[in-house]
Amino acid sequence: MRIRVLGSAAGGGFPQWNCACENCREVRKENDAFHPLLQSSLAVSANEKDWYLINAGPDVHQQIESFPALHAGPGIRETPLAGVILTDAELDHTIGLLSLREGSCLSIYGTEMVRKTLHSTFPVFPMLENYCSWEWESLSPEFPHRIGTAEETMIVETVPVSRKPPLYTKSNKDDIWEVGLILHNEKSGKCLAYFPTLEEITPVIEASLKKADILMVDGTFWSEDELVEMGATMRDARNMGHLPISGGGGTAEKLATFPAERKILIHINNSNPILKMGSRERITLERLGFEVAFDGMEVEV
Structure with missing residues (x-):
């Protein structure tokens, strides 16, 4: 099973510390962490012919363009994209569905x-x-x-994560919203x-x-008060x-002793210092055996 990180960010855009000065422009030339990041999403395939997106954010077209295996053709409206698996109903994970309307044969997976x-x-x-x-x-825990396909399948388990509904809805908080x-x-x-x-x-x-x-797990914030201290x-x-x-x-302490072969942090906010190569926070993680996801990263399972 091949898995491609189409986007690794919590919200896309440049890391918070980018600026237009000459020094920062020079640093960006040598540091991938200063390139614009795409919204957190994966492409998954069991046979490298039929692909499934996990979540579809606002930059889904840019993500598809970045990965040749997802390019349309050769037939009219023919696409290797077979479906979309949703982990929740947040706008950052679903608004891209509107841009996929030309894919007439997609299967959409998610909770009730x-x-x-x-x-x-x-x-x-x-x-x-x-x-x-x-x-x-429908997916159910x-x-x-x-x-x-009949020949090549993957099995998807859903695990309840949160009862927090999206901000745009006032629906029941007793239900599972994120998995x-x-x-x-x-x-x-x-x-x-x-x-x-x-x-x-x-x-x-x-x-x-x-x-x-x-493991590919939430790496949104380095610290509890990260955005509060920035005044955001x-x-x-x-x-x-x-x-x-x-x-x-925190995540690092909790997962440091888990037996996984690889531990990768994804869904990273642009305020997070782990995006900066050589930062104290990044080095700390690497010493603990963690990796930081990047757009275009691939893993085999």
Whole structure:
């Protein structure tokens, strides 16, 4: 199973410390971390012919253009893109569906709460019903879902992450709104855990992460008060639904002893100093065995 990081950022754009001075321009030439980042998303394939996006952000066309395996053709409106798997109903993960309306045979996967939202509060499906005929496939934590062709499939497990609804809806907070995914390759017997958002590591999440061979987890913020100290917001990382990387009980401390072969941080906010090569924070992570995702990164599972 081949997995491509199409976007590694929590919100896209340049890291916060970019400026137009000559010194910074010179640094950017030698440092990939200063290039513009795309919204967090993966492309996954069990056979390298049929591809599935995990989440579809506002820059989905740019992401598709960046990866030749997703390019359309050779037939009219023929595309290797077979579907989209959604981890939640946040705009940063779903608004790109509007740009995929020419893909008339896509399968869209998500939880029941995501389905209801995309038919009501953010009515993507009603808006596109005259443009395309997509099929909806519901995901449930109770039942692993087989995705792919008859010859080559992957098994997708969904793991409850958060009851925090998107800001644009006032729907019930008792429902599960965000999930993580465990992607299983039946041939190799290995799996990857993808959790782009983590507000806490529950016993269920911990068990899921400990069985995965590769981890791709929430690296949005380095510290609890990162944006508060910058004056950008009054809400800290946990109030925004993200476990910070550093500090007691942070992602680095929690996952340092987990048995995964690779531990990769993804969904990284542009304020996060781990984007800066050679920073103290980046070196600390590397010494602990963590990697920082980048646009175009690939892994095999």
